[in-house]
Amino acid sequence: MPSSIGIGIIGFGWMGQAHARSYLSIPKYFPEAGIAPRLVAVADTLPERIDLAVQNFGFESGMTDWRALVEHEEIYVIDITAPNTLHQELAEAAAAAGKHIFCEKPVGIVPQATASMELAARKAQVITGAGYNYRWVPLVQYIRRLIEEGRFGELTHYRGRFFSMYGRDRLGLLSWRFLQEEAGFGVLSDIMSHAIDMAQYLCGPITRVVSVKEIFVKERPLPTPGEGTHYQRGKPGDPTGRVTNEDYVGALVEFANGVRGTLEADRSIFGPQSSMALELNGSKGAASWDHEKLNQLQLYLPEEQPVDGFIEVLAGDAFPHQGNFVPGGGNSLGFEDVKIIEALEFLKSIEAGRRFRPDFGDALATGSVAAAMARSWETERWEDVVSLRIDESEA
Ligand SMILES: NC(=O)c1ccc[n+]([C@@H]2O[C@H](COP(=O)([O-])OP(=O)(O)OC[C@H]3O[C@@H](n4cnc5c(N)ncnc54)[C@H](O)[C@@H]3O)[C@@H](O)[C@H]2O)c1
Numbered sequence: 001m002p003s004s005i006g007i008g009i010i011g012f013g014w015m016g017q018a019h020a021r022s023y024l025s026i027p028k029y030f031p032e033a034g035i036a037p038r039l040v041a042v043a044d045t046l047p048e049r050i051d052l053a054v055q056n057f058g059f060e061s062g063m064t065d066w067r068a069l070v071e072h073e074e075i076y077v078i079d080i081t082a083p084n085t086l087h088q089e090l091a092e093a094a095a096a097a098g099k100h101i102f103c104e105k106p107v108g109i110v111p112q113a114t115a116s117m118e119l120a121a122r123k124a125q126v127i128t129g130a131g132y133n134y135r136w137v138p139l140v141q142y143i144r145r146l147i148e149e150g151r152f153g154e155l156t157h158y159r160g161r162f163f164s165m166y167g168r169d170r171l172g173l174l175s176w177r178f179l180q181e182e183a184g185f186g187v188l189s190d191i192m193s194h195a196i197d198m199a200q201y202l203c204g205p206i207t208r209v210v211s212v213k214e215i216f217v218k219e220r221p222l223p224t225p226g227e228g229t230h231y232q233r234g235k236p237g238d239p240t241g242r243v244t245n246e247d248y249v250g251a252l253v254e255f256a257n258g259v260r261g262t263l264e265a266d267r268s269i270f271g272p273q274s275s276m277a278l279e280l281n282g283s284k285g286a287a288s289w290d291h292e293k294l295n296q297l298q299l300y301l302p303e304e305q306p307v308d309g310f311i312e313v314l315a316g317d318a319f320p321h322q323g324n325f326v327p328g329g330g331n332s333l334g335f336e337d338v339k340i341i342e343a344l345e346f347l348k349s350i351e352a353g354r355r356f357r358p359d360f361g362d363a364l365a366t367g368s369v370a371a372a373m374a375r376s377w378e379t380e381r382w383e384d385v386v387s388l389r390i391d392e393s394e395a
Contacts, residue, residue, distance in 0.1 A: 005347055006040040008075040010060075010066045010090055011082030012049040015104050016042070018336055019079050020057045022343035029324045029340060035347050043069040066090060070097050077350060080104060083176050084183050088113040091360075095124040100350050104131040106193040107360055109184035111367030115388040118360040122218075123392065128358045129346040130363040134276055136341040138319035138333065139297040142203060143280075143287050151301060153284030158253075158261035160199045162191040163275040167217060167247055167267035171233040174220035178243045186245030188213070188370050192265035194276055196366045197358060202280060203259045205316040205365065210382045211251035211373035215243055216268045249338070253372050286310070295332045364389055 007023055009016050023037035042053040043066035050062030063069060070078060078094035080087055080103040087108045093326045101121060107130050108114040121128045134140060148153060166172070176182035177190060200206060220233025222241050234240075236363045247268040253261050277290035286300040288310070295315035302308055315322055316329025321341045327335055349356035365387070371385040 003034060003351060004036045004038045004348060006072075006074045006076045007035060007079055008036050008041045008048075008069040008072060008077070009039070009041070009053075009079045009081060009285065010043045010069060011080065011086075012042050012044040012046075012053050013081070016044070016049075016079075016081035017052075017057070018339050019081055019102075019343065020053065020059070021336060022340045023347075024057070025340045026344050026347065030344050033344060033348060035344070035351060037343075037347060038074075040075050041069045041072055052310045052355050067093070070099065071092055076100060077102060084109045084189065084298050085176070085181075088117055090211075090317060091117040091128075092120045093118040095126055098124060098126065100127045101360075102129040102131070102346055103360070103363075105197070105363065106184075106189035106367065106370075108365035110189070111364070111371040111388050113184075114360065114364045114367040115373055115390050118364045119392070121360050127350055127353070127356055128360040129342075129349070130197075130358045130360060131339050131342070131343045132201075132358045132362070133196060134194055134198055134291060135201050136321075136338050137289075137291070137294060138322045139289055139295070139313070139315050139325070140198070141320045142297065143278075143289065146285075146287070146299075146301075147200075147202060147280075147282075151285060151304075152280065152282030152287065155203055155257065155259045155282045157279075157281040158199055158203050158255070158259050159263075159279045160195040160261065161264045161275060161277050162187075162195045163265070163272035163277075164191055164267050165269070165273050169233055169272055171221055171235065171238075172217075173223040173232050173234055174241045174243065175223055175232075178220060178245060180244040183245060185370070185374065186213075186215075186243075186247060186249075186372060187265040188246060188249050190265075191267065191276070192249045192373070193245065193363075193366050193370060194262065195263045195265055196369045197338060197362065198276075198278055199253065199255075199261065199263060200362075200369070201358070203255045203257065203261070204276065205256045205385070206253045206369045207253045207256050207385055208254040208382050209369065209372045209376055211249060211376040213246040213250075213377050214248040215245075215249045216244055216266075244392075249373060251376070291335075294338075295330075295333065361389075 317323030
């Protein structure tokens with residue numbers, strides 16, 4: 001009999017719905033895991049989203065006030081998919097109620113909020129997870145395995161980026177994401193956080209950064225309150241408001257193991273669509289992967305290849321988790337399949353009572369790098385990465 005895990009989701013927009021689909025999919029794609037997520041309750045301030053959750057996703061109940069959800073006796077895991085500004089309050093309330101917590105990235109509106117959330121979860125001894133889903137791409141897992149096996153030799157260079165199109169349209173609405181007061185930083189926390197997490201996952205801790213930022217689209221049409229996502233647009237002549245956080249961040253980075261690299265993120269760039277990508281080089285080989293071609297990996301391992309040059313490897317059931325979705329090679333996975341893998345691995349950790357990675361500690365390691373980048377914007381100099389982790393004695 002699969003074990004049932006009661007879940008409450010707070011925020012039922014893009015990510016809340018994607019997480020709900022992921023939980024529902026676990027028993028179908030991974031029956032051998034013996035996990036049966038139970039969608040006990042959803043909270044959203046928009047009543048129509050609650051209706052959608054109950055009627056179309058099978059949630060047992062829905063509420064506009066998240067406080068009742070956090071206290072719900074049959075909920076074991078709180079999943080936070082509400083806007084960044086709410087992450088801290090929600091996670092700290094969940095920790096106080098003794099619930100395990102999954103929170104979407106960036107885990108708090110600013111790195112100091114991540115530090116406070118990490119401390120609250122540590123004190124409550126609950127298991128946490130952070131939504132750095134690109135780690136779970138089967139081919140990325142494979143790159144990490146090749147690194148651990150030393151197949152690239154000693155790593156020397158790393159280039160990471162996340163170039164998204166979501167802010168490219170000058171008529172794209174001024175949603176919460178473009179406002180410092182509602183989202184915190186712009187791309188630094190929104191998508192550079194993914195690039196930092198991936199860089200540290202593959203190459204270890206970043207110790208020093210020098211960084212720049214820019215706002216390329218300075219005004220955007222105002223949204224109607226309660227409507228619209230960041231993919232919706234206004235009309236020419238609509239009233240506009242000022243964008244208050246950055247469209248672009250670039251950084252030179254140094255890693256503790258001597259790797260040198262660059263990280264870039266942009267939401268207004270023309271050309272790339274969702275290019276969360278990496279290139280790494282070592283003394284014996286190299287790899288390159290881009291989320292836009294999620295199922296393709298460029299590998300250069302000259303000692304193991306018949307010819308010199310990059311060779312393309314197609315994803316298939318030889319790579320972690322992929323065979324549960326589709327058998328054989330060259331049959332593709334997509335964004336939400338990776339979210340299903342993330343949800344599966346999180347609930348497996350909950351079942352086993354062991355640490356999940358990436359957790360709030362990893363999110364804090366990412367936030368500490370982001371904080372150093374933000375300091376560098378002010379000082380216009382290299383900044384050391386200083387851990388923002390709070391000791392219990394200081395709290
Ligand atoms: N990992 C990823 O790839 C990824 C992708 C997109 C978003 N995200 C993250 O997911 C989170 C949500 O982003 P989204 O794109 O789903 O946003 P969204 O705007 O589509 O959804 C947010 C939802 O939260 C609801 N909400 C607002 N205030 C609330 C409150 N007080 N109580 C309950 N619900 C409330 C809104 O009504 C909305 O339904 C953010 O933290 C974002 O950074 C992660």
